[in-house]
Amino acid sequence: MSLIVQKFGGSSVADAESIKRVAKRVVETHKAGNEVVVVVSAMGDTTDELLDLAAAVSPLPPEPREMDMLLSSGERISMSLLAMAIKNLGVDSRSYTGLQAGMRTDKHYGSARIVDVNPVRVRQALDDGLIVIVAGFQGFNDETEDITTLGRGGSDTTAVALAAALNAEVCEIYTDVDGIFTSDPRVVPLARKIDTITSEEMLELAANGAKVLYIRAVEYARRHGVTLHVRSSFNNNEGTLVLNPKEGEQMEQPIVTGVAIDLTEAKITVVGVPDIPGKAAQIFKIIASTEANVDIIVQNVSAAATGLTDISFTLPQDEAPQVISALLERKDDVGFESLQHDDQIGKLVLVGAGMKANTGVSARLFEALHLASINIEMISTSEIRISVITRADNVKEAARVVHAAFDLDSVEEAVVHGGTGR
Amino acid sequence: MSLIVQKFGGSSVADAESIKRVAKRVVETHKAGNEVVVVVSAMGDTTDELLDLAAAVSPLPPEPREMDMLLSSGERISMSLLAMAIKNLGVDSRSYTGLQAGMRTDKHYGSARIVDVNPVRVRQALDDGLIVIVAGFQGFNDETEDITTLGRGGSDTTAVALAAALNAEVCEIYTDVDGIFTSDPRVVPLARKIDTITSEEMLELAANGAKVLYIRAVEYARRHGVTLHVRSSFNNNEGTLVLNPKEGEQMEQPIVTGVAIDLTEAKITVVGVPDIPGKAAQIFKIIASTEANVDIIVQNVSAAATGLTDISFTLPQDEAPQVISALLERKDDVGFESLQHDDQIGKLVLVGAGMKANTGVSARLFEALHLASINIEMISTSEIRISVITRADNVKEAARVVHAAFDLDSVEEAVVHGGTGR
Structure with missing residues (x-):
């Protein structure tokens, strides 16, 4: 039984x-x-x-x-x-x-x-x-x-x-x-x-x-x-x-299992951060104090001439205000120049345990987006996931082209229902 | 406090x-x-x-x-x-x-x-x-x-x-x-x-x-x-x-405190019961087996010529059917002649702890009902209560005349609201 x-x-x-x-x-x-x-x-x-x-x-x-x-x-x-x-x-x-x-x-x-x-x-x-x-x-x-x-x-x-x-x-x-x-x-x-x-x-x-x-x-x-x-x-x-x-157990499965999109994040860029050890730690300690859920982080290569760098990160849109005010409060302490806030971003996430064993997944993803003329603003990867940030109004199109590029497309359209909460 | x-x-x-x-x-x-x-x-x-x-x-x-x-x-x-x-x-x-x-x-x-x-x-x-x-x-x-x-x-x-x-x-x-x-x-x-x-x-x-x-x-x-x-x-x-x-503590209070009426009872009369010891007990044992809530019981004086008597009792109307079928099932056993069922009765109940110390309460009650030409069918009394059964369509008028007879009437009419259950 x-x-x-x-x-x-x-x-x-x-x-x-x-x-x-x-x-x-x-x-x-x-x-x-x-x-x-x-x-x-x-x-x-x-x-x-x-x-x-x-x-x-x-x-x-x-x-x-x-x-x-x-x-x-x-x-x-x-x-x-x-x-x-x-x-x-x-x-x-x-x-x-x-x-x-x-x-x-x-x-x-x-x-x-x-x-x-x-x-x-x-x-x-x-x-x-x-x-x-x-x-x-x-x-x-x-x-x-x-x-x-x-x-x-x-x-x-x-x-x-x-x-x-x-x-x-x-x-x-x-x-x-x-x-x-x-x-x-x-x-x-x-x-x-x-x-x-x-x-x-x-x-x-x-x-x-x-x-x-x-x-x-x-x-x-x-x-x-x-x-x-x-x-x-x-x-x-x-x-x-x-x-x-x-x-170690192998499941017979495709390289990529699913493509998700998320339009609820915002990007904050800390502009002109002194490129010295400990600055990133200091910034993310301030952010952590607001209990914000930071998702993707990208630090640009330092411009040698100025000794300054930019640090960008994404987080839920509704958590952006308190992070911004926490950072501005410590602006002189940290020594950055300014903040930029952008809530017109979209995130596309490619998920698949099969990625572990397959090389070239990123390349295939970038190629698909390039062919659709969709610009990638940030990238973050893990063993079974690749996330990219695009303009918000590009992300749905991005999902469709990537879905096709990884052979996920069905031969017929799915029937759409609603959803619940509890 | x-x-x-x-x-x-x-x-x-x-x-x-x-x-x-x-x-x-x-x-x-x-x-x-x-x-x-x-x-x-x-x-x-x-x-x-x-x-x-x-x-x-x-x-x-x-x-x-x-x-x-x-x-x-x-x-x-x-x-x-x-x-x-x-x-x-x-x-x-x-x-x-x-x-x-x-x-x-x-x-x-x-x-x-x-x-x-x-x-x-x-x-x-x-x-x-x-x-x-x-x-x-x-x-x-x-x-x-x-x-x-x-x-x-x-x-x-x-x-x-x-x-x-x-x-x-x-x-x-x-x-x-x-x-x-x-x-x-x-x-x-x-x-x-x-x-x-x-x-x-x-x-x-x-x-x-x-x-x-x-x-x-x-x-x-x-x-x-x-x-x-x-x-x-x-x-x-x-x-x-x-x-x-x-x-033993005395409360300053009128003889009668309140007059209640009840139109939810029925009367069952067991006709022609042999007037020998133990018959009433037998009948009420049968009734008890149905878990009915018997209220007032009256046994008529036996007619010496026939050796038969009638026993009447009241109970909630919705409990009458099962009591009737339980009694009919044992008709030959008990030896009664027939059953009568009457759901057109009303009950008037006079309540007052002052009755204990006052004689003549019953007389005053009966006189009031008599003056209003209301016939009393059954009577039951306790130390602080007198119940009488009348025709159903007389009981409200009975309540009004009795209420007045015991000086309970207010000088102005009460405001009426609804009621709840739980």
Whole structure:
């Protein structure tokens, strides 16, 4: 008998009809002879409605403890309704809150991290032949004895953590698309579904704008060797398997797995930095003090005549203002001349574990962009990723030409759906 | 410093504006130098909406455990929103679920009884100077480790149980009327607000149709000596104090405190029962097996010629069918001739601790009904209560004439509001 964890997001349990459809799917998996643990998010709009109510009673930033108490009510509703819908199909199930499922977290309300999973009641209920339903997105801290929530993508993390703790065969993430795509189908119409991908590659894609899986869940899956299966809740097609090949194990796969783009970054250039040891360290120490997430860094070659250099880096657009003011505050200290800020950049990221063993990937990438007359402003590479910065209005075209250049194009256009958050 | 428990029902926290009004009231009580524990129900329509969802996912009677999980989410929403609204007024508070407030119950999902209240966290938070908010209507069972709900009027019971455990000075029950009335103002327009009433009298009124307080909460308050104050959440008027005078202690009060009517009962008459010892016992054993709640019982004097008698009793209308079929099943055994069923009866109940020391109350009651040409079909009396059964369409008129006959009439008509459930 296999143990399967199935996670359904908010759009999959948006109303009574959707819940009944999920119940049917869960019961089918159970009847096929599997042990089934279902992780659910709050119903469709519940979270937004609760946030609206919170804003209506108090315009002040809410107390995180009370916000978690408020938001964690959403999964209690969806999970108990799912239990009823399953019972309606003649099968017994039991729903458990994060607390009851043993989902222990630290005490960071709103974005708690799982520190331990001890699913005693879940295991017992499975042994009793029941389908088990667990509230996603929530846990508890045993020092404060309070409810916590896990933040964006928290239900994915709940599912993966339970799969790891219960040694599940697979953790199925149900969504409204057919799986992970080689690129965003809204940008690259010929993007195609990926059948298998390594968790390492998936991490890069998730970190660079692929919204189907959340990076924390993928990290957790990778660390604990959990196999993920991202698939559609609207059909029975195979989706994308996210695997964890062992060190040295070869997976048959293309050089490049996917092409992601990101239009949410800005570039800051520190102009006229004295080219002496320790200056870069000083600058990035100042930036780190703002807790900004710097992505790509490029330092120009020093102009020997002046003894000055420029340092450019990218970061999320909304973090730019505080970094700029932190740097300006220490301008005389550091001794730079000026700052330039540019939020009209786009980032293209090429991901593929196959790059490790293939030379010439960068050359093929640059050639493709050159043929399309797209200028590259910054470059950054790792073992399985190449990122380039272009003008913002070039990046979608860049994605299409690169997608084609690496033979990722499908023969037909993908069908585009929306996406969810929790 | 006094400790005050304040309970607000669903209509008092129906929307963001109502919650802000409750927050203001709670903060005022806190600023006046009191320790305040607030018990809240789910917001206005939440419970009905959740029940509708449950019915939509499964027409089967829902599993009680999952129903309790579902319904208990309602108070988590209202209590965390109230905490935010209180914070918005600059005061710190903390909200606790039934589990966190130490509300231990038996394991009867849907109508659990409180077995122990151990409000350690509540006491600690009060000691820290915080306002405490507790979810009404819910508790937990530590054998099953599950959430339970307390059934109708459960939030009142939560408030009273907390008041008892914390040794509160008073438990204020906020509602949409000004207090307990001498009769239902919709029936008796001259009904007036009662200033003080004993818990004994309140029990009789609650058991006989006064919907403002629930009988379980009054019983709990009486057993634990908790003073209740039933008052309006829309003004600052004094409401009705429900007191627990010590044995022999005299309260200055009228003979009769209130007049209740009830149109939800039916009368069953067992015709032609052999008038031999043990027959009545046999009949009521059969009735008891259906768990029906028999109210008034009258046995006619036996007609010596036939050796047969009739036994009549009243019970809630919806319990009549199963009682009738249980009796018919054993017809030959018991040896009665036939059954008569009558759901066109009304019950009038006169309540007053002053009756104990006053003779002639029954005579005055019967005289008033006689003058109004209202026929009495059954009578039942206790130390502080007289119940009479009349035709259903006479009972409202009966209430008005009796209300006047015992000098309960106010000089002006009461203002009528609606009522709530949880």
